[in-house]
Amino acid sequence: MSATPVLALRDVSKSFGSIEVLHGVTLALEPGTVHALIGENGAGKSTTMKIMAGYQLPSKGDVQLDGAPVRFNSLHEGEMAGIVMIHQEFNLAEQLTVEQNIFLGRELKRGPLLDKAEMRRRTRDYLDRVACNVSPDALVSSLSNSDKQMVEIAKALSRDARVLIMDEPTAVLTKRETDVLFKQVAALRAAGTAVLFTSHKLDEVAEISDHVTIMRDGAVVHSGPSSDISEDEMATAMVGRDVSDLYPAKPGVERGAPEVLSVENLSVPGFASNVSFSLRQGEILGLGGLIGSGRTEVMEGLAGLRPATSDRVTLFGQPLQFKQPSDAQQAGLCYLTEDRKLRGLLLERGMRENLTLQNLHKFGGFLIDRGAEETALTHAISEFDIRAGSRDVRVGNMSGGNQQKLLLAKIMLSEPRILIVDEPTRGIDIGTKQQIYAFLRKLADQGHAIIVITSEMPELIGLADRVMVMRLGEVSGTLNAGEITEDAIVRLSMGLRAEQMPMTA
Amino acid sequence: MTDVTTPHTKSFRMPSMSVLGPIIALIVLLVIGALMNSNFLSAANITNVLARSAFIGIIAVGMTFVITAGGLDLSVGSMAAFIAGLMILVMNAALPSLGVGVPIILLGMFTAIVAGLLAGLLNGFLITALGIEAFIVTLGSMGIYRSLVTWLADGGTLSLDFGLRSFYRPVYFDGILGVSWPIIVFALVVVIGEIIMSRTVYGRHCAATGSNEHVAHYSNVNVNRTRLISYAALGILVGIATIMYVPRLGSASASTGVLWELEAIAAVIIGGTVLKGGFGRVWGTVIGVLILSLIGNILNLTDFVSPYLNGAIQGIIIILAVILQRERKTAL
Structure with a gap:
């Protein structure tokens, strides 16, 4: 050279x-x-x-x-x-x-x-x-x-x-x-x-x-x-990178934990085909794969946000099909978007209006009860440790980490029993990441079931009880607790042959 | 990262120019009017201005919702003309069987409201279900209604039967305690509209939809339904405005309601509603309507400036209003 x-x-x-x-x-x-x-x-x-x-x-x-x-x-x-x-x-x-x-x-x-x-x-x-x-x-x-x-x-x-x-x-x-x-x-x-x-x-x-x-x-x-x-x-x-105590301890899913969600052959036209998986109470399922592998679209399809077909979706033992996102919300399943700026929050508006937008029906029948909204905001600020200059700051002027916390607070107002979070820590600092990981684990410990879609390898490894990897719109493999390694995930998402690893699709 | 948590700060903030601007403009116009002509503040003149404002005002309240939800409706002027023509035809046709009386007036009103609702639903359907741009859809329906009324009138004028007209006249000219009906209806529409916009779930959904429809969709707001309702409501309000308008002249022709759509949109914008959607206020629209009609009224009462320049002054006000809106964006 x-x-x-x-x-x-x-x-x-x-x-x-x-x-x-x-x-x-x-x-x-x-x-x-x-x-x-x-x-x-x-x-x-x-x-x-x-x-x-x-x-x-x-x-x-x-x-x-x-x-x-x-x-x-x-x-x-x-x-x-x-x-x-x-x-x-x-x-x-x-x-x-x-x-x-x-x-x-x-x-x-x-x-x-x-x-x-x-x-x-x-x-x-x-x-x-x-x-x-x-x-x-x-x-x-x-x-x-x-x-x-x-x-x-x-x-x-x-x-x-x-x-x-x-x-x-x-x-x-x-x-x-x-x-x-x-x-x-x-x-x-x-x-x-x-x-x-x-x-x-x-x-x-x-x-x-x-x-x-x-x-x-x-x-x-x-x-x-x-x-x-x-x-x-x-x-x-x-x-290869070191992930030490950024992630909360994984207690492991209880042996007898009931299956709360089961999806059979979910297809989203143009993005994903025949995706099947199940989720148990108290479990955090990681969903990996490259951007464009269809992971976001599959979950949006499941939540009724975009057209999808499936053989069977069972939620808490009941067969269901969500035509629109409010159906899913009512059934206890919520999807939190990866794009907080363009899909998650109204950047021109304040925190109060953003917080309650998805659940206005809980704040009065015909007229909105502003007092109740303010109370909910006070509660959210303290529970999610949202640090904004003042209560009526425009959401667009808040830092990414605080926006993400507000978004979490917003989705939690729906009281979901199954929560799908997409790239929950994209572009936010490490301290906030840690808070979000701890919060998700706490939710799981309380008996919620969670799906975390993420591009960050360490996040999958550090947070998930089980990891499912998608490639080109299909599930390329699922890794159980003992099998979750960076190597295995990269192989599955890159389409390399899996060595010494069971392929359970 | 250097943010400080201040859980409860309700500091007093000076209202921004976008709030004060229209109010100041209205006050300035009132003062100018009062100084220039002693008749300006007379009850007769004020009532006259308000009653004439009522048609555009009722429509503009509906337009505020459509624009706030990120839409636009150019067809309201032609729609009003068409509904007026239809209403007159229906009432004239029913005259032999019903005779002059309250039932035939109710039939006319019913016709106007149903026609308005259907016309609004049609606009809304084409825009939401078929995903065609609001500008295109309503530009098209504007032409269609204008042409239909011309055709119904065979190029001339559709006139309400003379006997019916004198029976119906009080709906425009009479009222309660000296306040004429159009003003009362306008006031009711404004109060209800303001409450819906600022206090209800629907108003919040309109603002969210116009602000960012993706965020609204991902927040489980039914974006299409929100928009459809806004067009349907506007159609109904056009019907109500027509009910007030027909007794005034008792006729409809190809020139009825010309440029109403632009006056209504202008009033909405002057009032501080953002043209691209996401933020609307009904009370602002009322001020916008009053500003536009006061300009015309003052020019008519004084010979300082030619009334022919009415349009030019309105145009300047509209552009100024938009400049004020832009300031709000950079200032906050």
Whole structure:
């Protein structure tokens, strides 16, 4: 590795407000190599890529181009330097054609007029190179996700990129499309382009990359040639971390605890199929799997929040089917959304109105009893240790941890006997996390049954009595108390063969 | 992280400009009016202004709910014209069998309310069940009702039978203790509307739906039903406004209720309800309605500014109101 890196990060840190999310990241991209960046959700991969592409500036450290420090003040400056980034969320104008998108901002002209013929010819040429069969005149909004991905790549080709950065490019592609993409990546590599990409599919990383960098908690934990590390070692490096007393003790589910929920072949069209599981009183069931594996949608389907079908759902011994979420609430089953800002709370409103929104029927018949609402808020503030500047603060101005506590307080007003919490600790500090874990365990000890959906491996291991893992819309395995290890969960969610482990679906 | 828990702080807060703005504007208009014309504050003039405001006002209260829940209804003006035409046709047709009397008036009123309810339900159904944008649906129904009334009147005017008209007249011109019926009905609608908006579960659900329909859905609020009810209620209120309006002129034509929708929406916005939904107040809408009619009244009573500039001044007030709303957002 003697070549000068075309683009590099040297000891880069990044803070948002008072929270540092990247700690001294060093990463070098060499011409003609494919570099894979892997890590769990939230490990800092996206931020790292955005800093490299000029979307964000580092708080500390340098971005170096051809060995010299540079400062990209905008994405445009990055692109001028030959760095092109393809986002997970596409950056295409939906109402424009493929050709208009590819030449957006750099339209070819002939005198004062657009040279449409030439742009169309070149567009077809770029599309041919990625074996993409769409017409240059097709509207982007009419394309499938994989075609959009290919158009993005064609657009990058048209930029003559020296560095191509791709955030999970294969997430939306089929196996065949992935092969086409990799052929194109190989061609770019041969032409001397430096390619950086992220993926959750470790087999792909092993297949296409020359160099792999593994991140965990905002820091690089491993960096080296891909040939020197096995897929298993990658998985171990991604997750291995110490979890000591962050989690409450697990007393274990009582032997004779009754089954409170049993689900047979629950399917949510487009997201999940034939999911079966059961839940016992006092149990915390962890639900793992990658984002997009259908775990959220399955539970939303169960709670009546989106259309779902099933052979049989039994709640407390009674067969039930929830047509709308209020039916589920009435039966004692509540789902707490993962997205507290867009689905959980009215950010423009105060705590009182948010707290009682789901249970207004408990606060008076026709007229709302504001006094009772205030009492409930006082109670919630002390029980959930909500720390807000004042009682009538706008919820949008509260910290993430306090918002999450308010959300928990809101759902607990429904007095659920079965509680499904989705990413209960996303983006909140460790102290609040601990409080939330303790609260969930206390609920379970009181005889509630809880399902915790989470992307955080340690959370599954530290909190759950049993872990179910989903992959591509199906249950890929269930791990009982003794079998819950990081390794086993990663294997199940990555689709690696399970070794020395029973597959109970 | 540096938050301090203060369990009970009910500090006094200066009402923001979005609260004070419309009230101050109303007071300023009253003072200007009183200074410019001694007749302005006379009982006759005030009653006249209020009675004329009542039609738009009754509709605007319904519009407040629709907008608060994140919707919009452009069809109310045409809907009023259509309902007025329908009501006149029904009453004229029933005249030979029922004769002039209370039953035929009740039949007319019933027709207006049922027609309003159905028209509102139709708008609401298309918007909620079929998921078409409110702007598009009501732009369409606006054209449909306007055209239907023109067709019913065969391009001319539908007139209530003369005998019936004089019997029905008191509904607009009479009242209790010198307060005319339209004002009484308007006041009732306002009081009930304000209570529903600020004190009931339905009002809270409207605000939640307009504020963020995903949050509302995930909080088990039936978003579609909330919206449907708001359109249906608006339809009924349009029917009630028409019941008050028909005895005034005793006729309906293609030009009945023209631009009512815009006046109603303007009144709602001037009153501080947020156009994109999520926050509404009925009392504010009342002030908005009064401001709009006072401007017209003052221009008519004084020769300081040409009455032809009425629209321009209303336009300025509407834009000012929205600027005040934006300040509220950044200030808080």
